[in-house]
Amino acid sequence: MKTLITSLLMFFAVSCGEQTKKDIIIKKKSTPLSDQEIKKQGYQIKKKDTFFIENGKLDIVRLEKIGSQSKSSDYKEGLYTRTINYYYGQKFKDGTFIEISGGNISGYRKLITSERSLFKTRYIYNSSGYLKSVGRSYKSNFSIGIRYYFNEDGTIANYEDYDKCYTFSWEDVTSFLKEKEIEKEEIIDVFRNDKDEECVWVIVFKPEEFNNKDKAIHLILEAETGTIISSKIIDTGRHI
Known part of the structure; x- marks a missing residue:
């Protein structure tokens, strides 16, 4: 040995x-992207977010209609409040799996994984269904690429480049x-x-x-x- x-x-x-x-x-x-190029890329990513999206935000009504329910206690503004969380998952023929979960207190998330990829994409929405952030991570949860943060009107508030020193x-x-x-x-x-x-x-x-x-x-x-x-x-x- x-x-x-x-x-x-x-x-x-x-x-x-x-x-x-x-x-x-x-x-x-390589030459870094300019701020304008990075934001343009972010808007393109947001535009491609179409699954369970209605009128520019997550279709909460549809999620509540066809998703499974579970009772939960969510923490907000210093208090624990009893609420109902919803979950819906769908697998596609190409091996892609999309999961949507959350409730009207903590907000919602959409997780996209694939049998062909070691990475997952996570979309975070606020309690009204508006996109708050989107980014990619490896299976062991280190973030990769650029994570974008959005205002309710759909504009990019800021972003974080996780590849900056890599x-x-x-x-x-x-x-x-x-x-x-x-x-x-x-x-x-x-x-x-x-x-x-x-x-x-x-x-x-x-x-x-x-x-x-x-x-x-x-x-x-x-x-x-x-x-x-x-x-x-x-x-x-x-x-x-």
Whole structure:
């Protein structure tokens, strides 16, 4: 086992050293979109939000008519109030699944997932059905791309770019996994960490050699170039 662990760590350490200046140039950040371009993109996303939309807002009447009901206590303005929440889900032939849920106190949400994608799109509506925000996230819930926030009149109030410090994009991470021959079935988690003012990608995977063992490989990639900052063996019983 010691030989195996040493070999795996040496493999990623050598891989880190083999990254060239050319690699870094290829990954350099493209020209950022202007504020106008970003907002134009946001309005296009809002325009495509048509499922269960009537007169520019979520069709609450339809949701209450065909959705299932559940009693709940929602917190608002310092008080818990008993209310009824509604839920409706529909799966399409292409593998897309749309879920709508919520009530007239906490508001509503629409979640769009797909069998063909690791990402989900979440729309948040206020208690009147007007769109408040829309954004995408990975299955482990890190946000990706731009999240837009809207006023009730449909104009963009502001936005937040979650990719700002991640020049090494999700597509680059996917290429990295293929290059290192890390199989989809081996991956335990992929997530971002930018809480300590240092943006990094974290990849945790369990190679075949670790089957039936509480071990996994934990990689940290620098967010701008994809350079491997660290690689180590972790005890999944303690960390996962």
